[in-house]
Structure formats: structure tokens, C-alpha cells
Amino acid sequence: xxxxxxxxxxxxxxxxxxxxxSDPFNLRVINVTVGTQQFLQRxxxxxxxxxxxxxxxxxxxxxxxxxxxxxxxxxxxxxxIVENNVLEEATNTVLSRAHNVETRRGERVAKLxxxxxxxxxxxxxxxxxxxxxxxxxxxxADGANSMVRRTLDVPVxxxxxGQHGVVCVLQGDPGTSPMDTAYQRFLPxxxxxxxxxxxxxxxxxxxxxxxxxxxxxxEMDGEEFxxxxxxxxxxxPRSSGVVAAMDNIWEGLGLLHETPxxxxxxxxxxPRAKFPLGFSNSARYVGPRVALVGDAAHRVHPLAxxxxxxxxxxxxxxxxxxxxxxxxxxxxYRVLNKYETKQQRLAVPMLAFIDAIQRLxxxxxxxxxxxxxxxxxxxxxxxxxxxxxxxxxxx
Numbered sequence: 001x002x003x004x005x006x007x008x009x010x011x012x013x014x015x016x017x018x019x020x021x022s023d024p025f026n027l028r029v030i031n032v033t034v035g036t037q038q039f040l041q042r043x044x045x046x047x048x049x050x051x052x053x054x055x056x057x058x059x060x061x062x063x064x065x066x067x068x069x070x071x072x073x074x075x076x077x078x079x080x081i082v083e084n085n086v087l088e089e090a091t092n093t094v095l096s097r098a099h100n101v102e103t104r105r106g107e108r109v110a111k112l113x114x115x116x117x118x119x120x121x122x123x124x125x126x127x128x129x130x131x132x133x134x135x136x137x138x139x140x141a142d143g144a145n146s147m148v149r150r151t152l153d154v155p156v157x158x159x160x161x162g163q164h165g166v167v168c169v170l171q172g173d174p175g176t177s178p179m180d181t182a183y184q185r186f187l188p189x190x191x192x193x194x195x196x197x198x199x200x201x202x203x204x205x206x207x208x209x210x211x212x213x214x215x216x217x218x219e220m221d222g223e224e225f226x227x228x229x230x231x232x233x234x235x236x237p238r239s240s241g242v243v244a245a246m247d248n249i250w251e252g253l254g255l256l257h258e259t260p261x262x263x264x265x266x267x268x269x270x271p272r273a274k275f276p277l278g279f280s281n282s283a284r285y286v287g288p289r290v291a292l293v294g295d296a297a298h299r300v301h302p303l304a305x306x307x308x309x310x311x312x313x314x315x316x317x318x319x320x321x322x323x324x325x326x327x328x329x330x331x332x333y334r335v336l337n338k339y340e341t342k343q344q345r346l347a348v349p350m351l352a353f354i355d356a357i358q359r360l361x362x363x364x365x366x367x368x369x370x371x372x373x374x375x376x377x378x379x380x381x382x383x384x385x386x387x388x389x390x391x392x393x394x395x
Contacts, residue, residue, distance in 0.1 A: 002100070003100075004100060004330060005100055005102075006098075006100055006101045006102070007101075007102050007104065007133060007135070008095060008101055008102065008103045008104065009104050009107045009108075009109065009127075010103065010104065010105050010106075010107070011106070011107065011108050012105060012106070013105060013106035014105070015092070015105060016085055016088055016089060016092075018089065019052045019053070019085065019086060019089050021052070021053060024169065024269065024270050025083060025169045025197055025199070025202060025204065025269075025270075026083035026084055026085045026086070027167045027168065027169070027204075027270075027271070027272075027273050028083065028084035028085075028167070029081050029082065029083050029084065029195060029197070029204045030081075030082050030083075030084060030087060030305075030308045031079050031080075031081060031182075031195065031305030031306075031308075031309070032054075032079055032080040032081070032082050032087075032308075032309070033079050033306075033309045033393065033394050033395060034075075034077060034078075034079060034394045034395070035309070035312075035313070035394065035395040036308075036309045036312045036313075037079075037080055039312060039315075039316050040090075040312075043094060044094045045087070045090045045091050045094050046090070048089070048090035048091075048093045048094060049082060049086055049087065049090045052086045052089065052090065053082075053083065053086055054080050054081065054082045054086065055080065055081045055082075055179070055196055055197050055198040055199075056077045056079075056080050056180075057077070057078050057079060057080070057081065057179070057180050057181060057182050057195075057196050058074060058075060058076050058077055058078050058180045058181075059072060059073065059074050059078060059180055059181040059182070060072065060073040060078060060181070060182050060183075060184070060393070061181060061182070061183050061184070061260035061262070062183075062184045062185070062186075062260075062376075063185055063186070063237075063259060063260050064185060064186040064187075064237070064361065064373070065185070065186065065187055065188065065235065065237055065238060066188075066237065066238060066239060066243065066364065066369045066373070067237055067239045067243050067247060067369060067370075067372075067373035067376075068237045068239055068247045068251070068256060068259060069247065069250075069256070069257065069373040069374070069376045069377045069380075070257045070258070070259055070260055070376070070380070071257065071376050071377075071379060071380040071386075072257065072260070072380070073386070073389070073390045073393065075390060075394060078182070078393075078394065079182075079305075079393075079394065081182075081195045081196060081197060081204065107127055107128070107129065108127065108128045109125050109126070109127060109128075109147060109148075110126050110127060110128045111124075111125075111126040112124070112125055112126075112138065112147070112148060112151040113125075113126070114151065114152070114287060114288045114289065114290065115288045115289060116288070117288060118288050118289075118333035118336075119333065120288060120289075122134040122135055122136050122289065122331075123135050123136075123137075123138045123288075123289045123290065123331075125138070135289070135331075136289060136329055136330050136331040137289055137290070137291065137330045137331035138289060138290045138291075139290075139291050139292075139293060139318070140290060140291070140292045140293070140296045141292075141293050141294050141296060142296055143294070143295045143296060144278075144280060144295040144296070144299050146292065146295070146296035148290060148292065148296060149282055149292055149296050149297075151290075152284065152287040152290060152292075154282055154283050154284040154287070155282075155283040156280055156281070156282050156283065157279075157280065157281050157283070158278065158279060158280035158281075158299075159278060159279050159280075160276065160277070160278045161208075161277045161278060161279070161301065161358070162210065162211060163189075163190055163208050163209060163210060163211065163214070163276075163277045164208075164209065164210075164211050164214035164215075164274040164275060164276055164277060165206055165207065165208050165214075165274060165275050165277055165302055166205070166206075166207040166208075166209065166214050166217050166218060166272060166273075166274045167204070167205060167206055167207075167272070167273050167274070167275070168204075168205050168268060168269075168270065168271065168272040168273070169197070169202055169203070169204055169205070169268075169269040169270050170194070170202070170203045170204075170205050170226070170229065170265045170266075170267070170268060170269060171200075171201060171202060171203075171265070171266045171267045171268075171269050172201040172202070172203055172263040172264065172265055172266060173201070173263065173264045173265070173266050174200075174201055176261070176263045176264045177196075177201035177203070177263040177264075178196075178263070179196045179197075179198050179201065180196065181196060182194065182195050182196060183233070183260060183262045183263075184303070185232065185233060185260075185262070186361040187209075187232055188362075188364060189208075189209045189210055189213060190207070190208035190209045190210070190303075190362075191207075191208050191303045191361070192205070192206075192207045192208070192229070192232050192233065193205070193206045193207070193303075193305075194233075194262065194263065195305075201263075202269065203263070203265075205229065206302055207229075207232070208277060208301070208302065208303060211276075214274045215274070217272070217274075218272045218273070218274050222267065222268040225268055225272070226265050226266070226267060226268055229265050230264060230265050233262040233263075233265070234262065234264070237259065239369075239373075240366075241366050242366055242367070242370045243366060243369050243370045243373060246370060246373070246374060247373075250377060255377065255381060256377070257377070257380050277301055277302065278299060279299060279300060279301065279351070279355055280295075280298060280299040281297075281298045281299075281347075281348065281351055282296075282297050282298065284340065285297045285314070285339070285340045285343055285344065286333075286336040286337065286339065286340045288333075289331035289336075290331075290336075291318055291336055291339060291340075293311060293314040293315050293318060294308075294311035294314065294315075295307075295311065297311075297314060297343070297347070298310060298311075298347055298351055300350075300351050300354050300355065301354055301355065301358045303354065303357060303358055304354045304357070304393070306350060306354060306393070310346075310347050310350055310351070313343065313346055313347070313395075314339075314343045314347065317339050317342045317343045317346070318339045318343075320339075320342075321335050321336070321338040321339040321342070322335055322339075324338070325338070350392075360372055
């Protein structure tokens with residue numbers, strides 16, 4: 001983005017506290033895919049992350065409670081687990097070095113005035129402070145309740161899952177805690193995931209469950225909570241009827257994947273938190289001299305760990321659209337339409353797939369359980385098809 005003057009507005013008044021390796025792990029972590037890592041490397045952000053803290057993992061193990069079928073993915077690397085505050089500080093460090101970027105903290109946009117059409121003049125931004133700025137392009141990265149998106153007045157498809165995600169840091173038993181593997185088990189009420197943090201067997205937990213259960217899990221004492229986590233991870237699969245019969249046939253043929261041996265959790269490390277889960281997708285990602293990225297454009301269930309990565313892909317596509325059209329204005333509708341087309345082709349199928357998986361594993365009817373479990377088994381056996389899914393998760 002050389003040659004462009006950039007004003008970065010952040011509503012947060014205070015700059016985050018500097019990273020300290022002796023600090024406890026942040027509750028908010030991000031599964032950074034290989035594609036996202038390469039993009040951050042290009043920007044200079046990843047080298048700053050490496051000065052702080054991240055963890056590479058090479059395997060994913062997935063299984064459920066109603067069947068003995070399981071699936072695993074292996075790659076070097078599969079991805080990286082990075083704390084949100086580490087990524088934020090690394091990004092801020094790079095921004096502070098950019099001679100064409102001005103960062104303003106504690107600034108809120110009170111009013112956004114858009115041009116009447118795609119070929120009109122610049123956007124006007126009126127700040128709470130009384131200042132007015134104009135811009136050839138406004139990038140709305142202001143979250144699921146985006147003020148920029150509301151100003152565009154575009155339809156949004158959205159719903160709540162009636163679930164919360166419970167997050168915390170857990171200590172695994174030293175002998176049962178391989179730090180190269182991420183685990184996810186689909187429970188009747190929602191998936192539970194362990195993401196390896198390294199550092200002597202620490203894991204980040206993300207447990208999607210009903211709102212009432214999330215309240216219960218965050219209020220019970222630590223020892224009881226650890227017991228619930230271990231029970232959720234280690235309970236034997238309860239297959240019956242057609243599902244059990246099919247599992248037995250596959251086992252007899254030597255086709256049944258071994259049930260993952262998830263780590264045993266020893267203790268809770270630090271506090272717990274919960275956040276509501278939902279889905280949203282804006283009908284348009286662009287408007288007159290405006291582009292939406294991240295949660296402002298789309299939001300998805302955390303079960304696949306792809307929400308932030310879909311957002312980063314959007315940033316990649318926007319940068320690519322701008323850089324590939326140096327002959328036109330940065331906010332020209334041709335640039336923005338190129339971005340929107342590419343990002344919707346990437347994001348919408350992924351959003352739909354993740355939502356479908358969430359709904360599929362929420363069904364307990366035996367025919368559905370039988371079909372999904374055998375589907376998992378077939379994918380696990382067909383290496384080319386499995387490779388397609390794996391590369392999608394890494395991109």
C-alpha cells in the first residue's frame with residue numbers, strides 16, 4: 001500500500017499492555033492457517049509474532065460421542081495457535097513503523113457520509129471529537145455490529161445458535177499431552193476442542209454448549225470443571241442399533257479408525273469466560289468507496305477455527321484487488337467489485353459448510369448419525385478427498 005495515506009481509527013482508548021512472556025496465556029486464541037501465516041509473513045507481522053509466542057501443530061483429531069468413527073489430518077505444519085493479544089501487538093508494531101499510517105486511539109466515527117453512487121466523491125467521516133476527514137476508501141473492520149455496514153444499509157442474513165463458547169486455559173498431564181495435536185469432539189450439545197499451546201502441556205479450551213450449560217460451567221469450582229472436561233473428552237462412544245452394527249462391520253474389515261486418545265486434563269489455569277455464538281453474512285461486502293472485512297462482513301461458528309482466517313482472506317483479496325489495479329483509484333467500483341467477487345466465492349461456501357456441520361452434529365436421529373459417521377469414515381479412507389478437506393483447512 002505504498003503511496004497511500006492511511007488513517008487507522010481504533011475506538012480503544014488505551015494501547016494494550018506490552019507482551020510479557022511471563023504473563024499467563026490469553027483466553028482468546030486464534031488458529032492461524034498456513035495461508036494466513038504466509039500473508040502475515042509478507043506484511044512483516046509474523047516475524048513480530050515469532051519474537052513473542054506462538055505454537056505450531058501438525059495434527060487434528062476429530063471424533064464424536066454417538067459413533068466410533070473418527071478422522072485425523074496430518075501436515076507439517078497444520079497451523080499455528082496464537083494469542084489474540086500477540087497478533088494485535090505484532091500488527092501494531094508493524095503499523096507504527098509505516099511512514100504512511102497514522103494511528104488514532106480513542107476515536108469513534110459519529111457519522112459516515114457516503115457518495116451518492118459508485119463514481120461519486122470521497123467519503124466523509126465525522127468523529128466524536130468534532131474532526132472531519134475525507135477518504136477515497138473506508139475499510140470497515142469494526143466487528144459484527146459494524147457501524148460501517150449499518151451505514152451501507154445492506155441486508156444481512158444472521159441468526160443465533162442458542163449457544164455460548166466457554167474458553168479457558170488447561171494444564172494437561174505431562175504423560176498424556178502431545179503438543180503437536182489439536183483435538184475436537186462433537187458432543188450432543190456442541191463441540192469441545194483442545195488447542196495446544198505448548199509451554200509444558202497447556203491447552204486452550206473452546207467448548208460450545210447451550211447458554212444455560214455455559215453459565216453452569218463458568219460458575220462451578222475448578223476441580224468440578226476439570227472433571228466435566230475429562231468426562232466429555234474420554235467418555236466411551238455410545239453407538240447403538242444401525243450405527244453400532246455398521247461400526248462393528250467396519251471394525252471387522254479393519255477399516256475403523258482408532259478412537260483418538262485425548263489428553264487427560266490435570267487442572268484449570270486461570271479464569272474462564274464465555275461468549276455468544278452466531279452466524280451472519282452481509283449481502284454485500286462493498287458499497288460506494290466502502291469495503292467490509294472480517295466480522296463486519298461475515299461471522300461463523302468457531303467449530304472449525306476458521307472465522308479469523310476467512311477475515312484475513314478478505315484482507316488478502318482486498319489488497320490484491322488494489323495492487324492489481326494501480327491505474328484506477330483505490331476506491332473505484334471496479335477494484336471493490338473485484339474484491340467482493342473473489343471474497344464471496346471463497347467465504348460463502350466455507351460459511352455454509354461450517355454452518356451445515358454444526359447443524360449436522362446437532363441431530364441425534366439414528367439414520368442421520370449413521371450417514372454422517374460413515375461419511376467421516378469414507379473421507380478418512382479416501383486420501384485424495386481427505387487431502388482436499390485438509391488443504392481447505394490450511395489455506
